[in-house]
Amino acid sequence: MRRGALPAGLRRLRRDRPALSSTGETMPIKSNYLFVVSMDVDPDKEALFNEVYDTEHVPNLLKVPGVHAAARMAGEPFVLNIGGEEKRIAQDGPRYTAIYEIDGPHVLISREWAQASEAGRWPGEVRPYTRNRQHALYKLR
Secondary structure, eight states, rough: TTOOOOTTOOOOOOOTTTOOOSSSSSSOOOSSEEEEEEEEEEEGHHHHHHHHHHHHHHIHHHHHHHHHEEEEEEOOOOEEETTTEEEEEOSSSSSSEEEEESSSSGGGGGGHHHHTTSTTTTTIGGGGGGGEEEEEEEEEO
């Protein structure tokens, strides 16, 4: 992914033109920043990775002041119709992505963030089996 590019499926939002859902409602992104974390995990640790991420890691980070929401997703290949032709798109980047709505870059260096990211089974039982880790911060426009 080129520097400054957003992950597939995520587009920049302008504060004066909110994103709309498929029902026409405004999407509920209220923070000024999105922190995006992507990674792969060893196949034999995938079940533990998902359990800990969903039940410990994300809930711990959501308690940090300045963190307002989180969403997790898994990439997959797809077909896109562009220019009148179907194009097969491989899932080339890290398989798993988490997007955190945060107040700003200061949240990521706070004492609370540091403590939350090291809590539970994540640092000892899961992180060692992750690879291809990528981090990005985006300011909404």
